Amino acid sequence: MKMQIELNNRKLEAESGETILSVAKRAGINIPTLCYLEHLKPAGRCRICVVEVDGRKDLVPSCSFPVSDGMKIHTHSPRVLEARKNLIELMLANHPDDCLYCNRNSNCDLRQLADQLGVRERELVHVEPHFEIDNSSPSLVRDPNKCILCGKCVRVCEEIQGVAAIELLGRGFESFVGVENNKNLATSRCINCGQCILACPTGALTEKSQIQDVIDALNDPEKYVVVQHAPAISVTLAEEFGVEAGIDVDGAMVAALRRMGFDKVFDTSFTADLTIMEEGSELVSRIVNGGKLPMLTSCSPGWIKFVEQFYPDFTGNLSTCKSPQQMMGAIIKRIFAQREDIDPAKIFSVSIMPCTAKKFEAGRPEMGENGIQDVDVVLTTRELGRLLRMYGIDIRNIEPEQADSPFGERTTAGKIFGATGGVMEAALRTGYYLVTGELMEHLEITPVRGLDGIKESKIKVGDLELGVAVASSLSKARILLDEVKKGRSDLHFIEVMTCPGGCVAGGGQPIGTNVDKIKARSQALYKLDDSETMRMSHENPSVKKLYEDYLGKPLSEKSHHLLHTHYEKRPI
Amino acid sequence: MIEEKKVLTRHVGVPGMEKVDAYMNDGGYKGLKNALDKKPQDIIEEVKKSFLRGRGGAGFPTGFKWSFIPKEKTKPHYIICNADEGEPGTFKDRVIMENDPLLLIEGMTIAGYALQCDMGFIYIRGEFRKIAEKLETAIENARNANLLGKNILGKGFNFDILVMRGAGAYICGEETALIESLEGKRGEPRMKPPFPAVEGLYKCPTIVNNVETLACIPIIMQSNGKSFKDMGTFQSAGTKLYGISGHVNNPGVYEYPMGTNLKDLIEQAAGGVKDGKKLKAVIPGGLSAPILKADEIDLDMDFDACIKAGTMLGSGGVIVMDETTSIPEVAKSTIDFFVHESCGQCTPCREGLHKIQETLTKMMAGEGDENSLKTIFKIAKTIKGTTLCPLGDAGAMALEAMVTKFRDEFEALNK
Ligand SMILES: Cc1cc2nc3c(=O)[nH]c(=O)nc-3n(C[C@H](O)[C@H](O)[C@H](O)COP(=O)(O)O)c2cc1C
Ligand code: SF4
Ligand code: SF4
Numbered sequence: 002m003k004m005q006i007e008l009n010n011r012k013l014e015a016e017s018g019e020t021i022l023s024v025a026k027r028a029g030i031n032i033p034t035l036c037y038l039e040h041l042k043p044a045g046r047c048r049i050c051v052v053e054v055d056g057r058k059d060l061v062p063s064c065s066f067p068v069s070d071g072m073k074i075h076t077h078s079p080r081v082l083e084a085r086k087n088l089i090e091l092m093l094a095n096h097p098d099d100c101l102y103c104n105r106n107s108n109c110d111l112r113q114l115a116d117q118l119g120v121r122e123r124e125l126v127h128v129e130p131h132f133e134i135d136n137s138s139p140s141l142v143r144d145p146n147k148c149i150l151c152g153k154c155v156r157v158c159e160e161i162q163g164v165a166a167i168e169l170l171g172r173g174f175e176s177f178v179g180v181e182n183n184k185n186l187a188t189s190r191c192i193n194c195g196q197c198i199l200a201c202p203t204g205a206l207t208e209k210s211q212i213q214d215v216i217d218a219l220n221d222p223e224k225y226v227v228v229q230h231a232p233a234i235s236v237t238l239a240e241e242f243g244v245e246a247g248i249d250v251d252g253a254m255v256a257a258l259r260r261m262g263f264d265k266v267f268d269t270s271f272t273a274d275l276t277i278m279e280e281g282s283e284l285v286s287r288i289v290n291g292g293k294l295p296m297l298t299s300c301s302p303g304w305i306k307f308v309e310q311f312y313p314d315f316t317g318n319l320s321t322c323k324s325p326q327q328m329m330g331a332i333i334k335r336i337f338a339q340r341e342d343i344d345p346a347k348i349f350s351v352s353i354m355p356c357t358a359k360k361f362e363a364g365r366p367e368m369g370e371n372g373i374q375d376v377d378v379v380l381t382t383r384e385l386g387r388l389l390r391m392y393g394i395d396i397r398n399i400e401p402e403q404a405d406s407p408f409g410e411r412t413t414a415g416k417i418f419g420a421t422g423g424v425m426e427a428a429l430r431t432g433y434y435l436v437t438g439e440l441m442e443h444l445e446i447t448p449v450r451g452l453d454g455i456k457e458s459k460i461k462v463g464d465l466e467l468g469v470a471v472a473s474s475l476s477k478a479r480i481l482l483d484e485v486k487k488g489r490s491d492l493h494f495i496e497v498m499t500c501p502g503g504c505v506a507g508g509g510q511p512i513g514t515n516v517d518k519i520k521a522r523s524q525a526l527y528k529l530d531d532s533e534t535m536r537m538s539h540e541n542p543s544v545k546k547l548y549e550d551y552l553g554k555p556l557s558e559k560s561h562h563l564l565h566t567h568y569e570k571r572p573i
Numbered sequence: 574m575i576e577e578k579k580v581l582t583r584h585v586g587v588p589g590m591e592k593v594d595a596y597m598n599d600g601g602y603k604g605l606k607n608a609l610d611k612k613p614q615d616i617i618e619e620v621k622k623s624f625l626r627g628r629g630g631a632g633f634p635t636g637f638k639w640s641f642i643p644k645e646k647t648k649p650h651y652i653i654c655n656a657d658e659g660e661p662g663t664f665k666d667r668v669i670m671e672n673d674p675l676l677l678i679e680g681m682t683i684a685g686y687a688l689q690c691d692m693g694f695i696y697i698r699g700e701f702r703k704i705a706e707k708l709e710t711a712i713e714n715a716r717n718a719n720l721l722g723k724n725i726l727g728k729g730f731n732f733d734i735l736v737m738r739g740a741g742a743y744i745c746g747e748e749t750a751l752i753e754s755l756e757g758k759r760g761e762p763r764m765k766p767p768f769p770a771v772e773g774l775y776k777c778p779t780i781v782n783n784v785e786t787l788a789c790i791p792i793i794m795q796s797n798g799k800s801f802k803d804m805g806t807f808q809s810a811g812t813k814l815y816g817i818s819g820h821v822n823n824p825g826v827y828e829y830p831m832g833t834n835l836k837d838l839i840e841q842a843a844g845g846v847k848d849g850k851k852l853k854a855v856i857p858g859g860l861s862a863p864i865l866k867a868d869e870i871d872l873d874m875d876f877d878a879c880i881k882a883g884t885m886l887g888s889g890g891v892i893v894m895d896e897t898t899s900i901p902e903v904a905k906s907t908i909d910f911f912v913h914e915s916c917g918q919c920t921p922c923r924e925g926l927h928k929i930q931e932t933l934t935k936m937m938a939g940e941g942d943e944n945s946l947k948t949i950f951k952i953a954k955t956i957k958g959t960t961l962c963p964l965g966d967a968g969a970m971a972l973e974a975m976v977t978k979f980r981d982e983f984e985a986l987n988k
């Protein structure tokens with residue numbers, strides 16, 4: 002039903018059931034929020050979005066309050082502005098004065114609001130920081146002193162990821178976000194996805210920064226410093242320099258990495274192509290030889306820990322393929338090193354990932370040999386942005402260059418790994434060829450594209466009708482796994498991306514959870530796929546050469562040793 | 574002379590009222606019998622005509638609240654009796670439950686029928702273990718007499734009541750926090766809308782009413798709405814249990830017509846200020862109600878008159894303070910209570926009340942300055958109207974009233 006309302010003295014039409022916040026947004030009026038999360042039930046905790054409604058004594062939270070016919074709303078009246086300002090002052094009174102040193106000082110919502118609302122002096126007495134910082138995790142750092150208890154992280158972790166590693170504990174002024182039973186993040190069931198970081202309005206949740214390790218390595222003349230960058234980085238890095246979402250800066254990024262002094266720049270999309278060769282062959286082999294089905298993708302390390310913890314019966318369904326990062330890591334220290342005659346111990350292998358869980362993955366004991374880890378340091382997109390700024394390099398203003406060869410070449414199949422459904426699409430393109438010896442008529446497999454949480458399709462491959470499904474976010478993965486557990490048997494292959502939207506929305510990407518941005522980033526990947534000619538992983542000449550020179554064929558013994566791994570049940 | 578009107582308290586001191594026979598011999602269950610001969614909608618209309626207003630604190634018209642329950646039943650409906658009685662200065666609900674448990678149970682059963690409920694819950698304050706047991710006995714007795722359970726009195730109505738003991742937090746008396754707590758979650762208030770009548774316990778239509786409110790229902794149904802209304806004073810309906818405590822000669826719970834004058838209640842019902850001292854201040858409706866000065870107590874104790882006087886009837890818990898009382902001390906224990914009971918969900922209550930507490934604590938230690946009172950006023954103003962539930966508001970208003978009305982005592986702290 003349509004209704005008439007008045008917003009800041011302007012007559013507007015609104016839908017019944019619509020919230021004040023949503024009407025205001027459509028009308029181009031920006032009401033600030035700190036605890037509101039698109040697509041989740043409003044929590045009403047922060048009270049920053051309060052507005053005045055004629056005829057009501059109290060202010061109402063616009064995030065949840067529905068409009069009604071004839072309602073007269075004031076979103077920025079003197080009373081509202083004063084209330085908002087005072088609320089921010091109250092938050093700041095219980096917050097460290099750390100902006101100068103804070104990881105989030107360039108994009109902190111609290112700081113920005115304090116500025117917008119004109120908070121210019123400390124009127125209220127300050128409570129000294131008194132919480133211990135949780136540094137235990139390889140992926141995240143939690144500083145409860147900077148937490149404003151908006152609860153977003155808790156809701157994301159529980160409602161989107163289905164993990165519930167962190168909770169709101171304590172009551173009243175003693176409330177805090179923490180891990181139950183006094184555990185820390187490292188001993189919790191946290192799967193390191195970093196989605197909570199993207200949602201956090203302040204510096205209370207950040208990635209565990211390893212920038213200094215990289216700087217030290219670059220400055221060490223003894224070290225041979227190699228870097229790989231994941232498919233989703235090139236379409237998000239520019240945002241760290243204030244560019245709109247969805248611009249690809251692949252070449253500029255490669256050039257920038259060289260300027261910083263990296264000896265080699267490889268593209269993880271190369272090993273994404275390699276993953277497709279191995280994983281596609283594994284799927285075919287499982288179907289032909291009666292292996293465990295549905296096969297589950299294994300490139301998302303948050304998801305792997307999730308299965309090991311919550312669905313240990315499914316570890317046998319996980320593809321044994323390492324993730325592209327770890328395949329590249331193994332190739333660098335074990336093939337590249339040998340070929341170039343460099344001592345693997347002298348190689349410092351850095352990877353730029355959209356993901357905080359990759360930091361954890363790189364540290365898994367099975368991801369190395371002879372006491373040497375295959376990947377030494379993982380930096381997120383955000384950390385790379387910071388490093389580039391530190392080195393005075395502006396990604397907007399640099400001549401593009403090509404990645405190093407071999408291991409720098411890629412097809413666009415490897416590139417679309419960065420979006421949810423991309424691994425599936427790439428695998429189907431090559432799998433179809435492996436089974437039938439022919440090419441698919443249409444390479445675009447639209448049913449697996451887009452931001453829906455669960456996408457399914459049936460694909461005819463030769464005589465076989467292949468049932469495939471794609472889950473983005475772990476709460477959605479739970480739904481599919483529970484169906485399989487209950488006996489659903491029409492699925493052969495399931496792609497799971499830990500982060501909702503895939504790696505373009507990974508926990509290491511530019512801060513925020515805006516869906517339009519995520520869409521623009523994936524569009525940028527599909528645009529590359531549309532505009533280039535090499536679109537199937539098995540066409541990658543360097544991948545072919547790697548098999549000829551070294552690996553033999555997919556699933557060979559050498560492949561297994563280098564590119565495959567195993568999983569274990571983890572207690573929670 | 575004001576006259577006590579014992580309706581809900583008529584069985585105080587009469588033993589054995591948890592037995593169906595005893596209760597019935599004194600007119601009990603007449604209300605339910607009348608009700609079951611009517612259509613549910615007609616009962617709601619009768620309650621509307623009684624002008625009964627909720628006794629839990631906010632004074633919301635009960636019949637009106639009941640009419641929000643969906644007419645078309647698509648899900649289970651629930652009636653919850655709020656017996657958390659956590660408001661400091663309040664001890665009336667326990668008097669009803671202890672002395673006349675079947676009155677409450679009859680009221681809930683009628684409500685259950687009128688609202689097409691499948692189940693009723695009594696959410697009782699954790700400390701009231703003995704009373705909870707008494708209620709359970711009474712429920713068992715009613716069940717044995719076919720006054721609860723299947724096909725009640727052969728009229729085809731099925732309904733039963735469960736007693737649930739609370740977790741001991743004041744906030745669990747707030748109806749949505751109570752519902753969360755019943756569902757086994759952290760007792761934290763929900764946002765409204767949606768209101769419980771639409772989406773309450775387990776997302777089903779639910780009505781939460783106070784003990785005293787539900788105890789009025791059999792009285793209404795024994796006769797009719799109009800005669801209930803007439804028990805009150807000219808302006809207001811029914812009787813009210815006033816719990817009077819503090820510096821009076823005869824503290825206790827007294828039932829008078831709704832709207833009885835506060836001064837008369839203190840002087841006549843409670844025997845006046847103790848030891849011949851002078852009156853200094855009165856909190857008329859439980860700790861959440863803004864304080865009144867001695868010269869403000871010529872006040873009709875009903876919902877509207879109290880609001881007009883800048884305070885609240887609340888639970889009707891009258892706290893009397895004599896001339897020896899230090900208002901800053903009272904303010905300090907008041908803010909301590911609210912800070913302790915804040916659930917912590919929303920910023921203004923969690924941070925604001927604590928900041929007021931901090932400021933007041935400093936003042937009382939002689940460390941305040943000219944900004945201290947300014948800070949208290951500023952924060953109280955911020956809290957009012959911005960909180961998620963009324964707790965924060967109540968704390969802020971209570972404090973603000975004390976500081977405003979007894980400002981000199983607070984200023985003296987800074988000298
Ligand atoms: C902090 C807080 C505590 C409350 N505690 C009680 C209580 O102990 N008992 C009660 O009946 N109502 C209490 N209420 C009021 C309830 O939320 C609700 O309004 C009431 O139970 C409705 O019953 P009524 O309509 O019969 O008054 C409290 C409200 C708040 C905000
Ligand atoms: S979280 Fe924001 S307000 Fe707090 S120190 Fe960091 S930048 Fe400043
Ligand atoms: S990283 Fe992911 S799993 Fe860990 S606490 Fe954050 S949202 Fe939860």
Ligand code: SF4
Pocket residue numbers: 147148149150151152153154155178197200201202203205206
């Ligand atoms: S850690 Fe961040 S997201 Fe979580 S409650 Fe605190 S401020 Fe909000």
Ligand code: SF4
Pocket residue numbers: 744762914915916917918919920922923960961962963964965966
């Ligand atoms: S006002 Fe206080 S008690 Fe109520 S929801 Fe907010 S923090 Fe909790």
